[in-house]
Amino acid sequence: MYFKSKIRMEVHRYFIYLSYDGSNYHGWQIQPNGSSVQECLMDALKMFLRKEIEVVGAGRTDAGVHAKQMIAHFDFERKLDVDKVCDKLNRILPHDIAIHKVIEVNKEAHARFDATARTYQYYITTRKDPFRRNYAYRLYQSLDILKMNEAAQILFEFEDFTSFSKLHSDTRTNLCTIMQAEWTEVDEHTLVFTIQANRFLRNMVRAIVGTLIEVGRGKISLEEFRKIIEEQDRGLAGASVPGQALFLIAVEYPESIFNL
Incomplete structure (x- = not known):
């Protein structure tokens, strides 16, 4: 008998460094009745990587609040060209959200809980x-x-x-x-x-x-x-x-x- 071996996907975790003008958003976190930065970022990643991507931010900024540096993380099952990810996201995202860099981090790293x-x-x-x-x-x-x-x-x-x-x-x-x-x-x-x-x-x-x-x-x-x-x-x-x-x-x- 032959058994198909299950291939275990290696998950890679990435930190996104971004800034945004919060004037047009109801804050960082996804809201039921309003646009959020988190939602925009997740939509952009979905468009580029062709799958639903969960994004976790370093914290929650309220409606109208801005960020010169926000950090968020996401996981993907293969290694990515981080420069390409940065470029593509900037092309997709609106003018008031900018990606500065994307870097791979330790798989246990957490944008919110590991912030000191x-x-x-x-x-x-x-x-x-x-x-x-x-x-x-x-x-x-x-x-x-x-x-x-x-x-x-x-x-x-x-x-x-x-x-x-x-x-x-x-x-x-x-x-x-x-x-x-x-x-x-x-x-x-x-x-x-x-x-x-x-x-x-x-x-x-x-x-x-x-x-x-x-x-x-x-x-x-x-x-x-x-x-x-x-x-x-x-x-x-x-x-x-x-x-x-x-x-x-x-x-x-x-x-x-x-x-x-």
Whole structure:
């Protein structure tokens, strides 16, 4: 008797490095009633590779939020010419999504769970500028940047950021480790807040920025800011700022995932 041997397909995992203007999307994650970046990327891969491809992102950006660097992974049952994949995807995808590189990684590597740090920036402008309306939050008064930076330093004292988390989210823990949090002046009309952490909660950056703005306006003192975090109550923190001024800047991984 002869038996057909089963050929085991070797699965290859690939990281996609991309950027996008989030103005026309309902965020990264696939939505039932709205266009998403994840859906566009999956459709482009399906068109090129001629099969359904699942894409997993490093995180979820909300509606209108942009990414200068997002990382996503997908699997395929044969080795791909990564330069060709990059070129073809850029030809297929809309003008507001760009692929910068595609690389093969360790088969166990995970774009979301293996990320060790994520960095966001939030832009504020005090000048009306029609060319920045989708990329900065317009304020009509000056802020005390020194006080805002003093308050930002208080963030390092804590790990539980329930006060800045979206209510009724599906997260298992509200613990995060913040490695950087500071305001800088880009020019006389522009401020940027840079924050880096090992992970972020839903709406966390926008809630922190909204609360720090209240500190900069003199409506919340440094001790009140500390108390807001200690109380772990979202209702005590400031309102979330609009998403269009928020950018995912970078996602970092351990070198080991790139060892094939």
